[in-house]
Amino acid sequence: MGDPTHSSPTHSSPTLPxxxxxxxxxxxxxxxxxxxxxxxALDFDGTLAAIVPDPERARAHPxxxxxxxxxxxxxxxxxxxxxxxxxxxxxxGGLAGVPGLEHLVVLGHYGAERWDAVSTIVQAADxxxxxxxxxxxxxxxxxxxxxxRGTWIEEKGRAVAVHTRRARDPQAAFDALxxxxxELAARHGLIVEPGRLVLELRPPGVDKGVAxxxxxxxxxxxxxxxxxxxxxxxxxxAAVEKLRTDGEVRGLLVCSGSPExxxxxxxxxxxxxxxxxxxxxxxALATQLP
Numbered sequence: 001m002g003d004p005t006h007s008s009p010t011h012s013s014p015t016l017p018x019x020x021x022x023x024x025x026x027x028x029x030x031x032x033x034x035x036x037x038x039x040x041a042l043d044f045d046g047t048l049a050a051i052v053p054d055p056e057r058a059r060a061h062p063x064x065x066x067x068x069x070x071x072x073x074x075x076x077x078x079x080x081x082x083x084x085x086x087x088x089x090x091x092x093g094g095l096a097g098v099p100g101l102e103h104l105v106v107l108g109h110y111g112a113e114r115w116d117a118v119s120t121i122v123q124a125a126d127x128x129x130x131x132x133x134x135x136x137x138x139x140x141x142x143x144x145x146x147x148x149r150g151t152w153i154e155e156k157g158r159a160v161a162v163h164t165r166r167a168r169d170p171q172a173a174f175d176a177l178x179x180x181x182x183e184l185a186a187r188h189g190l191i192v193e194p195g196r197l198v199l200e201l202r203p204p205g206v207d208k209g210v211a212x213x214x215x216x217x218x219x220x221x222x223x224x225x226x227x228x229x230x231x232x233x234x235x236x237x238a239a240v241e242k243l244r245t246d247g248e249v250r251g252l253l254v255c256s257g258s259p260e261x262x263x264x265x266x267x268x269x270x271x272x273x274x275x276x277x278x279x280x281x282x283x284a285l286a287t288q289l290p
Contacts, residue, residue, distance in 0.1 A: 014284040017270060019252060023244055024269020027252035030223035031075070035289045037222040038075045041212055041236070042278070044082040044089045046229030047256040050275050051196055053165050055154055060093040061275040067282035069100030074289040077219050079105045081208050083193070083200060083232055085157045086115035086122050096120060109158040110202070110232075111211025127158050128203035130188035135160050138201075141184055147177055159202035161195075170197045195230045196260045209235030216249060224249050225285075227278050228264060229256035237267050254281065 019025045031038040042048055049058045072078040078101070082089045086108025090096050095104055096117065106115040113124040138153055138160060150167030153160060162181060167173035174197050182192045185201045193200040208228070216224050224243070226236050240251040255268035256278050265271045272281055 014280055014287065016284040016288055017272065017281060019269040021269040023250075024252050027223055027225065027244070027250045027269065030250035031225060031252065031285070032288060034222060035075045037220070039077050039079065039216050039219050039221040039224045040071060040075055040282075040285075041079045041081050041215070041224060041226045043208075043228035043230070043233050043236075043256070044080055044084060044093060046196065046258065046275070047227050047233075047278055048080070048093060048275055051229075051258070051260075055163075058092055060095075061279050063279040063283065064275070065094055065098055065101075067279050067286060068095075068104070069098050070286040071282050071289070072100050072104060074286065076221055077103065077105065077215075079107060079215055081107045081111070081211055081215075081226075081236065083110055083156070083159070083195075083202075083208075084108055086113040086124075090115055105215070107208075107211045107215065109156070110206045110208055111214070112158055112203070112206050124158075128189065130185075130190045130203065131158060131160060131201070133188045134184060134190060134201050137184070137188075138162070141180075145180055147173065147180075151177070154198075156200070156202075159200050161198050161200040163198045165197040174199065193232055195232055196258070200232075207235040208233060209237075209239035212236045213239045213243065216243065222249055223251065225252045225254060227254035227256055227272075227281075229258060229274075230261055231263060233264055234267070237264065241267075254278065 048064045049060045052058050086106045089106050102117055104117040113122050115122045151164050164170045164173035181199050185192045190201045191204045226240050237253050243249045244251050253269045255264045255271045256274050257271045
């Protein structure tokens with residue numbers, strides 16, 4: 001048998017991993033029994049693409065697009081839900097113009113942007129003015145508190161992020177910056193979203209949970225699979241948990257596992273081995289659906 005993460009899932013029969021929780025098994029059973037009413041939603045960085053020191057070099061796992069293209073025609077919808085700008089996720093993922101992904105949707109900036117493969121147009125609300133203010137103030141702010149060395153700023157359009165992965169002690173730098181950046185964000189009406197050695201300053205009231213619930217309801221889905229890897233995915237996990245509790249949908253929560261973040265694994269129905277494991281799961285799911 002070939003490696004399902006590097007070959008087309010239509011030509012292999014990978015084993016479908018089984019969730020460890022009753023709710024997860026129920027969610028998977030719902031997807032398998034009525035795939036035409038299932039939404040498959042996935043984070044990008046750390047889930048479809050490996051985490052790399054320079055986010056601009058992040059690219060989807062080689063098996064991600066083939067697996068998604070095999071799966072998408074068999075389910076209600078496939079959506080990528082990411083903190084990145086939607087157009088960046090499309091470009092770094094190689095998601096545009098792919099046969100099988102003609103109806104793919106990308107919800108960028110935690111749902112503030114939406115790109116769909118039908119129109120190839122990004123729809124977005126007006127940006128929050130606090131982002132521009134923080135963007136202008138942040139370089140001097142980091143220099144003034146002695147945190148410039150080893151940290152760097154990522155421009156994200158509707159948000160701005162400070163990375164500590166290149167610092168001498170990345171975790172210590174992350175911990176030291178969390179409070180001061182929280183105060184800076186609050187002064188400009190923003191919040192800080194912590195991630196894997198990154199602190200993102202962005203507008204409040206928009207998160208992956210809100211975006212996911214709205215999309216699941218828009219699609220009239222009866223089941224949903226959500227896969228993520230980071231703290232920013234916790235709202236999406238919480239949203240699926242509430243939808244399950246309320247009886248609105250049956251759901252499967254998948255953690256793209258890493259040693260850097262354990263909170264998501266503790267809440268997941270199924271933990272897989274990073275993007276490679278996510279791709280294998282998608283490929284296996286595609287082979288199980290008619």
